[in-house]
Amino acid sequence: MKGCDHEQQHAIAAERARANMPKEEEVERVAASFKAISEPSRLKILFALRHGEMCVGHIVEAVGSTQSAVSHQLRILKSFGIVSARRDGQNIAYALADEHVVAVLELACAHLKCKL
Amino acid sequence: MKGCDHEQQHAIAAERARANMPKEEEVERVAASFKAISEPSRLKILFALRHGEMCVGHIVEAVGSTQSAVSHQLRILKSFGIVSARRDGQNIAYALADEHVVAVLELACAHLKCKL
DNA sequence: CTAATATATGAACAGTTATTCATATATTGA
DNA sequence: TCAATATATGAATAACTGTTCATATATTAG
Numbered sequence A, B: 001m002k003g004c005d006h007e008q009q010h011a012i013a014a015e016r017a018r019a020n021m022p023k024e025e026e027v028e029r030v031a032a033s034f035k036a037i038s039e040p041s042r043l044k045i046l047f048a049l050r051h052g053e054m055c056v057g058h059i060v061e062a063v064g065s066t067q068s069a070v071s072h073q074l075r076i077l078k079s080f081g082i083v084s085a086r087r088d089g090q091n092i093a094y095a096l097a098d099e100h101v102v103a104v105l106e107l108a109c110a111h112l113k114c115k116l
Numbered sequence C: 001c002t003a004a005t006a007t008a009t010g011a012a013c014a015g016t017t018a019t020t021c022a023t024a025t026a027t028t029g030a
Numbered sequence D: 001t002c003a004a005t006a007t008a009t010g011a012a013t014a015a016c017t018g019t020t021c022a023t024a025t026a027t028t029a030g
Helices: A007-020 A024-036 A040-049 A056-063 A067-079 A099-111 B007-020 B024-036 B040-049 B056-063 B067-079 B099-111
Strands: A083-088 A091-096 B083-088 B091-096
Touching: A007 B040, A007 B056, A024 B024, A024 B040, A024 B099, A040 A056, A040 A067, A040 A083, A040 A091, A040 A099, A040 B007, A040 B024, A056 A067, A056 A091, A056 B007, A067 A083, A067 A091, A099 B024, A099 B099, B040 B056, B040 B067, B040 B083, B040 B091, B040 B099, B056 B067, B056 B091, B067 B083, B067 B091
Parallel strands: none
Antiparallel strands: A083 A091, B083 B091
């Protein structure tokens, strides 16, 4: 650290970083939100919902998983405010909660240079 | 599913979702990238690096963890192209790899209504 | 070359999590 | 009320992952 050519700038950056570091609690909230969208099974659900609201049965078809697994994952996504649920008769229709979700997915795909 | 008021739209959306679902391999790449930024320890490193390039020792100070833990986490972040490394004498300076990273962090904070 | 410093890494343990299976709840139609 | 359909959920197991500890590697000063 001491012999670093940029010791001065780094020290300033480190000091600013320490001063502006979000509280542990907030860091954990953000981390939990990313974790919610970091499993392939949940991500597939989000990719599917980009095409519009769907009820569970359709999501199961779209992602090719089991009803139980999808339901468990939907609960997690909902608990983090990533999807919203709306009862419609016997069915429950799920949708992406807000534009941030789509925006984040698109940024990730841009970063990875994969087509969406 | 059958009795759903929006059966028609949902079925169309489901069909489109199936047709446009990224390959398993791509879904996993995106998921892995999100997973990389979904642990509090790694997220703190990214929050720190928003303030500029830093070498490991400074990152350790900024996030308040151990050298070993930080080094392990940096390797993961680097392997996913989220941070870049540059040797500078005895030190190795890390920096955020591209603008997408900052943009994603900012979107997440906007979604969660927390100040960055 | 040697000592000192900065960073990386392998192994092991503890904690977390996704899926499956079985079952429960809720809504609708008869 | 009863049967059928859609969705949710609890428990259990298997797989994964972050941290720690000890140690290795790399760079520079002397």
